[in-house]
Amino acid sequence: xxxxxxxxxxxxxxxxxxxxxxxxxxxxxxxxxxxxxxxxxxxxxxxxxxxxxxxxxxxxxxxxxxxxxxxxxxxxxxxxxxxxxxxxxxxxxxxxxxxxxxxxxxxxxxxxxxxxxxxxxxxxxxxxxxxxxxxxxxxxxxxxxxxxxxxxxxxxxxxxxxxxxxxxxxxxxxxxxxxxxxxxxxxxxxxxxxxxxxxxxxxxxxxxxxxxxxxxxxxxxxxxxxxxxxxxxxxxxxxxxxxxxxxxxxxxxxxxxxxxxxxxxxxxxxxxxxxxxxxxxxxxxxxxxxxxxxxxxxxxxx
Amino acid sequence: xxxxxxxxxxxxxxxxxxxxxxxxxxxxxxxxxxxxxxxxxxxxxxxxxxxxxxxxxxxxxxxxxxxxxxxxxxxxxxxxxxxxxxxxxxxxxxxxxxxxxxxxxxxxxxxxxxxxxxxxxxxxxxxxxxxxxxxxxxxxxxxxxxxxxxxxxxxxxxxxxxxxxxxxxxxxxxxxxxxxxxxxxxxxxxxxxxxxxxxxxxxxxxxxxxxxxxxxxxxxxxxxxxxxxxxxxxxxxxxxxxxxxxxxxxxxxxxxxxxxxxxxxxxxxxxxxxxxxxxxxxxxxxxxxxxxxxxxxxxxxx
Numbered sequence: 001x002x003x004x005x006x007x008x009x010x011x012x013x014x015x016x017x018x019x020x021x022x023x024x025x026x027x028x029x030x031x032x033x034x035x036x037x038x039x040x041x042x043x044x045x046x047x048x049x050x051x052x053x054x055x056x057x058x059x060x061x062x063x064x065x066x067x068x069x070x071x072x073x074x075x076x077x078x079x080x081x082x083x084x085x086x087x088x089x090x091x092x093x094x095x096x097x098x099x100x101x102x103x104x105x106x107x108x109x110x111x112x113x114x115x116x117x118x119x120x121x122x123x124x125x126x127x128x129x130x131x132x133x134x135x136x137x138x139x140x141x142x143x144x145x146x147x148x149x150x151x152x153x154x155x156x157x158x159x160x161x162x163x164x165x166x167x168x169x170x171x172x173x174x175x176x177x178x179x180x181x182x183x184x185x186x187x188x189x190x191x192x193x194x195x196x197x198x199x200x201x202x203x204x205x206x207x208x209x210x211x212x213x214x215x216x217x218x219x220x221x222x223x224x225x226x227x228x229x230x231x232x233x234x235x236x237x238x239x240x241x242x243x244x245x246x247x248x249x250x251x252x253x254x255x256x257x258x259x260x261x262x263x264x265x266x267x268x269x270x271x272x273x274x275x276x277x278x279x280x281x282x283x284x285x286x287x288x289x290x291x292x293x294x295x296x297x298x299x300x301x302x
Numbered sequence: 303x304x305x306x307x308x309x310x311x312x313x314x315x316x317x318x319x320x321x322x323x324x325x326x327x328x329x330x331x332x333x334x335x336x337x338x339x340x341x342x343x344x345x346x347x348x349x350x351x352x353x354x355x356x357x358x359x360x361x362x363x364x365x366x367x368x369x370x371x372x373x374x375x376x377x378x379x380x381x382x383x384x385x386x387x388x389x390x391x392x393x394x395x396x397x398x399x400x401x402x403x404x405x406x407x408x409x410x411x412x413x414x415x416x417x418x419x420x421x422x423x424x425x426x427x428x429x430x431x432x433x434x435x436x437x438x439x440x441x442x443x444x445x446x447x448x449x450x451x452x453x454x455x456x457x458x459x460x461x462x463x464x465x466x467x468x469x470x471x472x473x474x475x476x477x478x479x480x481x482x483x484x485x486x487x488x489x490x491x492x493x494x495x496x497x498x499x500x501x502x503x504x505x506x507x508x509x510x511x512x513x514x515x516x517x518x519x520x521x522x523x524x525x526x527x528x529x530x531x532x533x534x535x536x537x538x539x540x541x542x543x544x545x546x547x548x549x550x551x552x553x554x555x556x557x558x559x560x561x562x563x564x565x566x567x568x569x570x571x572x573x574x575x576x577x578x579x580x581x582x583x584x585x586x587x588x589x590x591x592x593x594x595x596x597x598x599x600x601x602x603x604x
Contacts, residue, residue, distance in 0.1 A: 035582065049581045058581065175560040175569075241573070248550035249560065258477040258551065265582040271543070273580065277573035279351045279360065280337065 002195060003202045005085055008109050009065055011202075012089045013046075015107075015209045016063045019091065020048050022213045023061070026220055027053040032061065037263050042068030043085075047266045051273075055100065055224050059093035060269035070112060071260045081112035081121045088127075089209065090253075092270040093216070098236035099223040101133030101140070101181065102243060104270070105212050106253070107205045125201045126188035127208055129215065130167055132181025132243055134236040135288060136295035140219045141182045145301040147215045148185050151207045155200065163187045168298040173246050178296040180246045235289050238281055240272035247271065304497060305504040307387055310411050311367055313504075314391045315348075317409075317511045318365045321393065322350050324515045325363070328522055329355040334363065339565050344370030345387075349568045353575075357402070357526050361395035362571035372414060373562045383414035383423045390429075391511065392555075394572040395518070400538035401525040403435030403442070403483065404545060406572070407514050408555070409507045427503045428490035429510055431517065432469055434483025436541040437534070437590060438597035442521045443484045447603040449517045450487050453509045457502065465489040470600040475548050480598040482548040537591050540583060542574035549573065 020032045030053030038044035045064030050056050065087040074084065088108030095102070111123035131144050145164070152159035167186035172179050185208075192198030247254050247270050257267035283289035322334045332355030340346035347366030352358050367389040376386065390410030397404070413425035433446050447466070454461035469488035474481050487510075494500030549556050549572050559569035585591035 051581060058579075060581065175566050237576075241577075244546060244577075244579075245550060245570075248547060249557075255551075264477050268547075268579065269581055271579035273578060274539075275543075275546075275577050275579075276575060277360075277546075277570065277577075278575065279353060279362065279571055280567040 003198045005087065005109075005111070008202060008205070009087050011206060011209070012063055012087060012107070015206075016046070016048065016061050016089050019089075019212055020050075020061050022217065023050065023056065023059065023093070026217060026224075027055045029054045030056060035265075037266065039066050039068075039263070041261075042066060045263065045266060047263075047269065049269060053096070055095055055097070055220065057094050057096045058269075058273040060091065060266070062090045062266050062269065064088060064090075064263075064266070066262075067116075073256075073259065074112075079112070079121060080114055083115050083118075084110065084112045086110045090270075091212070094240065094272050095220070095224070097224055097226060098134045098228050098232040099226040100220055101131045101136070101223075102240075102272075103129070103131050103212075103216050103219075105129045105209075107209045109202075109205070123192060123198075124188070125190040125192075125205055127205060128163065128167055128184060128186035129208060129212060130171055130181055130184030130186065131219070132239065133292075133295075134239040135232070135292055136182050140222060141295065142301060143218055144182065144184060144215055147211055148208075149302065151211045152185065154207060155204045159187070159204075160185065165298070171246065173242060174250065176242070176245075178242075178293070179298070180243055180296070182295050183298070234276065235283075235292075237272075237274055237276035238278065239292075241275040241277045244271050244275050305500045307389065307411075307413070310504060310507070311389055313508060313511070314365055314389060314409070317508075318348070318350060318363050318391050321391075321514055322352075322363050324519065325352065325358065325361065325395070328519060328526075329357045331356045332358060337567075339568065341368050341370075341565070343563075344368060347565065347568060349565075349571065351571060355398070357397055357399070357522065359396050359398045360571075360575040362393065362568070364392045364568050364571065366390060366392075366565075366568070369418075375558075375561065376414075381414070381423060382416055385417050385420075386412065386414045388412045392568075392572075393514070396542065396574050397522070397526070399526055399528060400436045400530050400534040401528040402522055403433045403438070403525075404542075404574075405431070405433050405514075405518050405521075407431045407511075409511045411504075411507070425494065425500075426490070427492040427494075427507055429507060430465065430469055430486060430488035431510060431514060432473055432483055432486030432488065433521070434541070434545055435594075435597075436538040437594050438484050442524060443597065444603060445520055446484065446486060446517055449513055450510075451604065453513045454487065456509060457506045461489070461506075462487065467600070473548065475544055476552065478544070478547075480544075480595070481600070482545055482598070484597050485600070536578065537585075537594075539574075539576055539578035540580065541594075543577040543579045546573050546577050 032048040032050045035047040043066035047062045050059045067085040070084045091105040107127035111120045149160040163185035167183045170186045334350040334352045337349040345368035349364045352361045369387040372386045393407040409429035413422045451462040465487035469485045472488045
C-alpha cells in the first residue's frame with residue numbers, strides 16, 4: 001500500500017476521535033467540544049477540547065493539516081522547496097487529581113515540495129509521548145516506559161534508547177536543570193528512504209498513536225480515586241507552573257506556532273488551567289514532594 | 303560631582319530600602335524578607351520578597367550588582383571589552399485585589415571595560431515603569447502617564463513620547479496583538495557623552511526610581527478597598543496568565559538571565575503567584591472585561 005498524505009490524515013482523524021471517545025469514557029461526565037478553524041494561508045484544523053470534567057480539568061486533542069508557502073524560517077539554502085504540508089495530532093491533558101499525571105502526545109508528518117502540485121523533495125515523521133506527574137511513582141513510570149519500549153522494539157532495536165534519551169534532553173527545563181516530568185520518547189526527522197520505508201514509518205506513527213490510550217488509561221485508573229489534600233493540590237499547581245515555563249520558554253513547536261501566525265488558542269491549549277509560582281519554593285526534607293524531584297532527572301528504567 | 307559605580311549602587315540600595323518601607327506601610331501586615339545571593343563569576347544581589355500580604359500577594363524588590371567576564375552573547379566584534387558591571391533595581395508587585403494593578407519597575411546601569419581594572423569603554427542607563435491592571439481605568443492610567451511625563455520632561459522634551467512608544471512596543475504580547483497592560487515608559491542604551499551628561503542620566507535614573515512610590519501609592523489607595531467577586535478574581539488570573547506569557551516568551555531580561563546562568567528565583571520572581579489559562583476565553587459583550595481589553599492597545603493619553 002502506498003502511504004499518502006490522505007492515508008496519514010485519515011488515520012490521524014480516526015485516532016483523534018478514538019482517543020476522545022476513550023477519554024470521555026474515563027472522565028464519565030465532561031464531553032469534548034469541537035472547534036474547527038481555518039488557516040488563511042492554507043489548511044486548518046479541528047481542535048477538540050474538554051474542560052471542567054470529573055477527571056480532566058482541561059485537555060485538548062487537536063488535529064491539524066496546514067499547507068502553503070514554506071515559512072522563511074524553514075527554508076534551506078540548498079533546497080528549492082517552497083511549499084509544505086504539515087499534519088498531526090497533538091494532545092495535552094491536565095487532570096484534576098494531583099496524583100494523575102499530565103500527558104502529552106504528538107504524532108506528525110511533514111513534507112516539502114517545489115510547489116503545490118510537484119513531487120515531494122523532503123519529508124519526515126516525528127512525534128512522541130511523555131508524562132509529567134506531580135507525584136511520580138515507579139509502577140506508572142515503568143508502565144509508561146515498558147509500553148513505549150515495546151512499541152519501539154517492534155520497529156527498530158535502537159529506537160527506544162535513542163528516543164528516550166532525546167525526550168529526556170528535549171523536555172528539560174534547562175534553567176532549573178530538571179525535566180518537566182518522567183520523560184517518555186521524542187523523535188523527529190525520521191526520513192523515509194523509499195516507499196516501503198515510508199509505509200514502515202507510518203506504521204510506527206500508528207503504533208505510537210495507538211499506544212496512547214492503553215498507556216494513559218491504566219495510569220489514570222491507578223490514581224484517579226486517590227484522596228488528596230490542599231498541599232497535594234498546591235504542589236500540582238507548582239509543577240504546572242514548571243510545565244508552563246517549559247512550554248513558553250523552550251518548546252520549539254510552541255515558538256514555531258507563535259512566530260508563524262499559528263492558531264494561538266490551539267497552540268496554547270497546552271498551558272495549564274491553573275498554575276502557581278512561589279518565591280524560592282523548596283520541598284520539605286524527606287517529603288513526598290522532595291522524593292518527586294528525584295524522578296525529574298534522566299533515569300535508565302531498564 | 304563625579305558619577306561612579308559606587309554612587310549609583312549606593313543610590314540603588316537606598317531606593318530599594320525606601321520602596322520596601324513604603325510598600326510595607328501600604329500593606330500593613332506583611333514584611334519583606336531578605337534573600338542575599340552571590341554569583342560565582344562575580345557580584346551578587348539582595349532580593350527582598352513579600353508574600354501573602356493583605357494588599358500584596360507576591361512581590362519582589364531586587365537589587366543586584368553583577369560583574370565579571372563579558373558573556374559571549376554581549377560581545378561585539380568592534381570592541382575589545384571583556385569585562386562588565388551591571389547593577390540595577392527590579393520590581394514586580396502582584397496585588398491581591400483584582401482592581402489593584404501589577405506594577406513593574408527597572409532602573410539599571412551597565413558598563414564595559416577591557417578588564418577589571420581598566421577604563422570604561424562603553425556604558426549606558428536603562429529602565430522604565432509600566433503598569434498592568436486587570437481592570438484599567440482612566441483616572442489611574444492618566445495618573446501614571448502624567449507622572450511619568452512630568453519626570454521625563456524635566457530632562458528632555460522628547461523622552462516621554464519616545465519612551466512611552468518604546469514601552470508600548472516592547473510590552474506587547476505579539477502573538478495576541480495586545481499589550482500586557484496600559485504601558486508606561488521603557489528606555490535603554492542611554493549613553494553618556496561626558497561626565498556632565500553621565501551625572502544628568504544618573505539624575506534621570508533617580509527621578510524615575512523616586513517616582514515609583516508616588517505613582518503606585520495613589521493607584522493602590524484608589525483601588526485596594528474595592529470589593530470584588532469570583533469573576534473579578536478569575537479575570538485577574540487570566541490577565542496574570544498573559545503576564546507570564548509575555549515574560550516567558552518575549553522578555554529580553556528574563557531570557558538573558560536564564561541563558562547566562564542568572565539567579566533563577568530572582569529572575570522568575572516576576573511570575574504571578576497564581577495564573578489561569580482557559581481555552582479560547584473571550585470576555586462577554588459589553589462586560590467590564592471586554593472594556594478592559596480596549597486599554598491594552600497603544601493609546602495617546604495627552
